[in-house]
Amino acid sequence: MRIARMFVLPLMIILCTPMLSGCWSRIELNELAITSATSIDRKGDDWLVSFQVLIPSSISSGIGITGGGSGAPVNVYSTTGKTIREADSRSFFESPRKLYFAHNRVIIVSEETARRGLNPILDVYLRNTDTRETVDVLITPGSSRKILEQMMQIQKISGDGIREINHLESMHTSVLPEVKLFQLAMNLSSDSASAILPEVYLSGKTDVSSLKVFESTTLPAKIKLGRAAVIKKDKMVGWLSRKEALGVAFLRNEINQTLLTYACPGEKNKHLTIQLINSGTKLDPSLKDGDLNVKVGIKGKAVLTQSDCSSMDLYKPEVIAELEKAAEQEILRYTDAGWKAAQRLQTDAVGFADMAHRKYRKQWRTWKKDWDGVFSNIQIKVEADITLTNVGLSNQPVNVNNLREGKK
Secondary structure, three states: OHHHHHHHHHHHHHHHHHHOOOOOOOOOHHHEEEEEEEEEEEEOOEEEEEEEEEOHHHHHOOOOOOOOOOOOOEEEEEEEEOOHHHHHHHHHHOOOOEEEOOOOOEEEEEHHHHHHOOHHHHHHHHHOOOOOOOOEEEEEOOOHHHHHOOOOOOOOOHHHHHHHHHHHHHHHOOOOOOOEHHHHHHHHOOOOOEEEEEEEEEEOOOOOOOHHHHHOOOOOOEEEEEEEEEEEOOEEEEEEOHHHHHHHHHHOOOOOOEEEEEEOOOOOOOEEEEEEEEEEEEEEEEEEOOEEEEEEEEEEEEEEEEEOOOOOOOOOHHHHHHHHHHHHHHHHHHHHHHHHHHHHOOOOOOOHHHHHHHHOHHHHHHHHHHHHHHHHOOEEEEEEEEEEEEOOOOOOOOOHHHHHOOOO
16 A cells, blocks of 8 residues: 555656646736837728837936936837737737836827717727726827827826826826726717716927936926817817816716815905815706706815905904805806716716616616606706815915014
């Protein structure tokens, strides 16, 4: 028995050895072209796909923006094809490395491409395993490749910088959303079949695609976020201004933080700014004569961050109540602008279809056949309730004369 065990154990080891394949599919890092951003344009009936590829030697050695060298941290090149995937594959004809998309941060889509349809882009990213559906999606009114070519202040890799701008804006002002590709797919496949995407554009009369621009303390042009693109089904149908976009964000309950600036009650040409730090929106639908009505309740807390209101004593409760009422009226102006814009574009950008489906399942069977018509007849009533929780350390605007006299 002991002798049998001595033979069985080595035999099992020999039989299992072929199953240990090891790193048979390995790819060395120096064989990959790490892609930080992708852009998609249309060239006639073809797809023009551009890639912003990192140059590791420039980044690791400090060459470029912060190191004062002559090497750019990224390289941008384009390929064309009848499909997006064919365009990707044609990179092998000119790139010494295989494209690697795991670190891709953003997809920039041209307005023309968005108006012609986003379904092919969604198909590529959700079908294949080598692409990430967590990339941010943005729209640009011109050539999307041009955005990838630009350098940015502070951030070496503009693809990563664009994502950070989008993320910070979404967290601190909430005018434009940060939309991942999988969220875009979920929004477009929902009952409302709509989505909001941020606009990215190049401001200025020239571009900043050369490192020479960093010889000056001011860039001649900058990459900025602008308006909001409205997507219906899979096609772009129009733009929202920032005011309209913030109003839609209130109606969609997508406010993280935001700033509201409005005139001081009873004073001309003087303003104050409050920061809304906690906001929630509740939708209460109802039926009246077969028509859908929606009561929108917005409740939040805010802090006063600046005041030029010289005639107001902020330690008085009645003054605080007046400021709160003025803030509520300002929110109503934003939501009214956003609601009118959504109806003008005949797109349920506020997502009321999902609410209607949940509340009125029986009626939804009829409504979904002509939701655009139902949506255009919806009447909304918005109510806001803002509580000002903190006004700071002074009940008056800071004035050097008052400080000199020892007043507060």
